[in-house]
Every structure is written in C-alpha cells, then in structure tokens.
Amino acid sequence: METEISALMDLAYKPTVPRNKTIGIGIVGAGAIVHACHLPAYQIGGLHVVGIYDIERSNAEKVAAEFGIKHTFTTLDELLDHPEIQIIDIAVPSKFQPEIVERAAAKGKHVLCQKPLGESYADAKRIVAACEAAGIKGAVNQQLRWAPGIRASRTIMKRGWLGEVTQASIQVNVNTDWSLWPWITEIDHPELMYHSIHYIDAIRSLLGTPEYVYADGAKFPGQVCKGETRTLIHLKFPGDTLRGLIHDNHNHIAGQEDWYATFRFEGTEGIIKGTNGALYNYPVGQEDTLSFLSKQIDPTCWLTPQLEGRWFPHAFLGTMGELLCAVEEDREPENSVQDNLLTLQTLFAAIRSMEENRPVWLKEIR
Numbered sequence: 001m002e003t004e005i006s007a008l009m010d011l012a013y014k015p016t017v018p019r020n021k022t023i024g025i026g027i028v029g030a031g032a033i034v035h036a037c038h039l040p041a042y043q044i045g046g047l048h049v050v051g052i053y054d055i056e057r058s059n060a061e062k063v064a065a066e067f068g069i070k071h072t073f074t075t076l077d078e079l080l081d082h083p084e085i086q087i088i089d090i091a092v093p094s095k096f097q098p099e100i101v102e103r104a105a106a107k108g109k110h111v112l113c114q115k116p117l118g119e120s121y122a123d124a125k126r127i128v129a130a131c132e133a134a135g136i137k138g139a140v141n142q143q144l145r146w147a148p149g150i151r152a153s154r155t156i157m158k159r160g161w162l163g164e165v166t167q168a169s170i171q172v173n174v175n176t177d178w179s180l181w182p183w184i185t186e187i188d189h190p191e192l193m194y195h196s197i198h199y200i201d202a203i204r205s206l207l208g209t210p211e212y213v214y215a216d217g218a219k220f221p222g223q224v225c226k227g228e229t230r231t232l233i234h235l236k237f238p239g240d241t242l243r244g245l246i247h248d249n250h251n252h253i254a255g256q257e258d259w260y261a262t263f264r265f266e267g268t269e270g271i272i273k274g275t276n277g278a279l280y281n282y283p284v285g286q287e288d289t290l291s292f293l294s295k296q297i298d299p300t301c302w303l304t305p306q307l308e309g310r311w312f313p314h315a316f317l318g319t320m321g322e323l324l325c326a327v328e329e330d331r332e333p334e335n336s337v338q339d340n341l342l343t344l345q346t347l348f349a350a351i352r353s354m355e356e357n358r359p360v361w362l363k364e365i366r
Helices: 002-009 032-045 057-067 076-081 094-106 121-134 148-158 190-207 316-329 337-356
Strands: 024-028 048-053 071-073 085-090 110-113 138-140 165-173 212-218 230-236 243-249 260-267 270-275 289-294 298-303
Touching: 024 032, 024 076, 032 048, 032 057, 032 316, 048 057, 048 076, 057 071, 071 076, 076 085, 076 094, 085 094, 085 316, 094 110, 094 121, 110 316, 121 138, 121 337, 138 316, 138 337, 148 190, 148 260, 148 270, 148 289, 165 190, 190 212, 190 230, 190 243, 190 337, 212 337, 230 337
Parallel strands: 024 048, 024 085, 048 071, 085 110, 110 138, 165 243
Antiparallel strands: 165 260, 212 230, 230 243, 260 270, 270 289, 289 298
C-alpha cells in the first residue's frame, strides 16, 4: 500500500532541462527580475549563461560578477553576434520586444520572450511572424504554468483523476506596491497586463482556450496606478459544463497573515485545492501546497503531496528548460509564441470586456 501511495504522490511537476546543458544563453536586461528569478533558476538547473547586456552596462557588470557570468556586452549586437549564444533571454519591458526579436531572429537565435508577448495583439503577431520567417523557436516566459501546484494539477488532470473537469478558480487577495515599477503605474491596464495574464495562461495550459470572456476591473481609493488594481474575470469554455473564474485584488488592507493566493479545480470525479506559495510572506514566499481527492482512488481520502519550490524563482527554470528541450529535440515548445497568441486573445478580450461592459468572444481579437 505504501508503494501505491508513493506512486500517487509522484506528480511529475518539476521542470525538465535538456540533456545538453552547454547550449549558450545570452540575457538582454539586468533588472530585478533577472537578479531575483532568471539567474537563480538557471543556476538550479545548471544552465549555461554566456553573457548579459543592459543599456546601463554597470547593471550588467554587477549581475555578472554576482552570478559568475563571463561576458558583459556594450551593445545588443555584440551579444547577438557572440558565437556561443544560441538562446536570447529577453527581460525588458514588452514595448521594446518586437525589435529585439526581429534582430535576434535575423541572426538565427532562438528567443525566450518576456510577457506580455506584445503591448498590442499586432505587436505579438509581428513577433510570431519574425520567428516563423527566420525558422527559429520562440517561447514566452509565462512561468506560472511551471509553478509546482499548477504543474502537479496538470498531472492529476492528465491521469483522469478529476474525471471531466467542470470548474477552475484562482483567487488572490494581497497588497501590491505598484510604485516599485513606476512605468507600470502609467499604463491603462496594469493588473491584467502584468499579473492576471499569468492566471489566464495557467488556466489555458490546463483546460484549453475559452470561447469568450466577461471581465470587470476596479480601482482603489488613492491608488498610484492609472488603471485597474482589482479584476474579476469569467471564462466561458466550449460546451455546457466547463467554466473559469479569476478574482484578483491587490489592495488588501490587513497584514500578510490574512493574504491568500489559492487555486481550486473541480471535476465529476475529484477536486484539487492549493496555494500559490510565492505570494505568501512576500517577497520571501513559501512552498506551494496542494491537496486532492479522487473518487477513482478513495472517495473519503484527501491526499496531500509535499511539493518543493514555488512560482519564483523555480518556475523560471520551466520556461527556459522547455525552450532548450525544444531546441534539442527539434520541436515546438509548449510555451511557443504561436500558442501565446491564444493567451493574448484571452487577455485583450478581457480588456475589451472591461472597457465595453460586455462578454467578448476571442474571435473578435484579430
């Protein structure tokens, strides 16, 4: 029985890395996200970072010294021309991304793009077109797909332990200091473009693409952001049974002891419930948690596997690892730029829904 339980608890949720770890990575941008997430994750996976470029070279030099990166570059072209670099990891605001991708593609380099893939759907399509024309592999850094709780949920669903999935919900109630990113405070839809986009993509990775979205957004008195900091997103999937809900509030007035970041997936045969540990005790975080019940295993017993890791930095190894494996195996990555167009259709449908106060079908986003 112990062997059987142990097998049930093995949910194959950890990121996969390529057999060949010598594939060279060049990083564009040396900001906080690279320092706190990209590079720690790549160290965990034993990946090969060749060099880094930032418009402020001193930033690149500081990060390179801390993480033992051999090369810093004065220009983007120097990085793109380096013969050891095969992968360009883009970690700058997405408004700069189309040009960087086009320049990388022209040099035959594969790219891991920042999210959102584009500030507009047209920009995202421009990136996809550049990757396809050059025959390179493009992926998007939507890491929540590889957070332990989400990835373990995917395994449970694929094994059929939930039966037919009927409901997905992600709820977040935290307090976010948006002033840490002054440029985000000036955009029209900060919460959707830079936070709930992760939940949209994660649900898509588990359940497929919705037909339409009905979304609402709200501000909070005295907030620094120009746009919404609270959102409620209803996702309607094909058929009569499957629905999704994302409820996100970044203005919780109590201390962190009352913050929560939960997910719940339900089906005809089972239930998954868990927490996104990265948002607890922020920015330190804690391990993800997950419990599940399946009538196929035992209708009276909740199983609680112990998960290792959390959204950041650990899930950042998932996005890069998948791109590297796709290059090694000569296939499209799961998180391809082509697939991400569907995430962006959902995102921009949600934005239009908020602005027009109506359900918006994804096919309206062209």
